[in-house]
Amino acid sequence: MLKKRKKHGYAERLKYMHMLENGISKTFIEQEFGIDRKLLGYLWARYQSEGQSGLLQKQYARIDCLLRLQIIRDIEENHLTLVDASLKYNVSASRLKSWLKIKREHGYDRLAITRPKGRPPKNDMGRPRKKKPEEMTELERLRYENECLRAENALLKK
Numbered sequence: 373m374l375k376k377r378k379k380h381g382y383a384e385r386l387k388y389m390h391m392l393e394n395g396i397s398k399t400f401i402e403q404e405f406g407i408d409r410k411l412l413g414y415l416w417a418r419y420q421s422e423g424q425s426g427l428l429q430k431q432y433a434r435i436d437c438l439l440r441l442q443i444i445r446d447i448e449e450n451h452l453t454l455v456d457a458s459l460k461y462n463v464s465a466s467r468l469k470s471w472l473k474i475k476r477e478h479g480y481d482r483l484a485i486t487r488p489k490g491r492p493p494k495n496d497m498g499r500p501r502k503k504k505p506e507e508m509t510e511l512e513r514l515r516y517e518n519e520c521l522r523a524e525n526a527l528l529k530k
Contacts, residue, residue, distance in 0.1 A: 437484040
């Protein structure tokens with residue numbers, strides 16, 4: 373049976389941590405409240421290390437390429453788990469997983485490359501904007517008028 377993914381707010385997360393402290397199993401909490409087992413384990417580890425502030429959602433942190441390389445090397449040399457590394461460096465485990473995948477497929481050099489995010493600037497896309505009649509030269513204005521008259525003539529012929 374597939375469960376809907378649900379966001380778990382701070383109050384719910386705190387309730388889960390109190391339940392774990394009272395000896396209720398992770399399996400019961402997972403089945404009863406629909407929280408993922410990995411997320412629950414990660415939140416438990418953060419709760420034990422940081423307290424209640426560890427349950428708050430993290431802010432997006434931009435990490436430069438040197439720190440990225442250092443984190444990946446630390447994971448590989450010291451055999452850290454993704455959860456341990458994410459707690460140590462304050463980076464999400466999913467981001468670490470994607471960095472490890474990039475490193476495995478393309479090597480360390482590819483980790484140093486940062487691409488700009490988002491859509492390219494609009495001035496490079498699509499057709500050029502129309503000029504206003506005041507901006508056109510006399511020749512451009514006559515050609516535009518001629519084109520409009522041809523279109524009107526073609527429409528009347530139909």
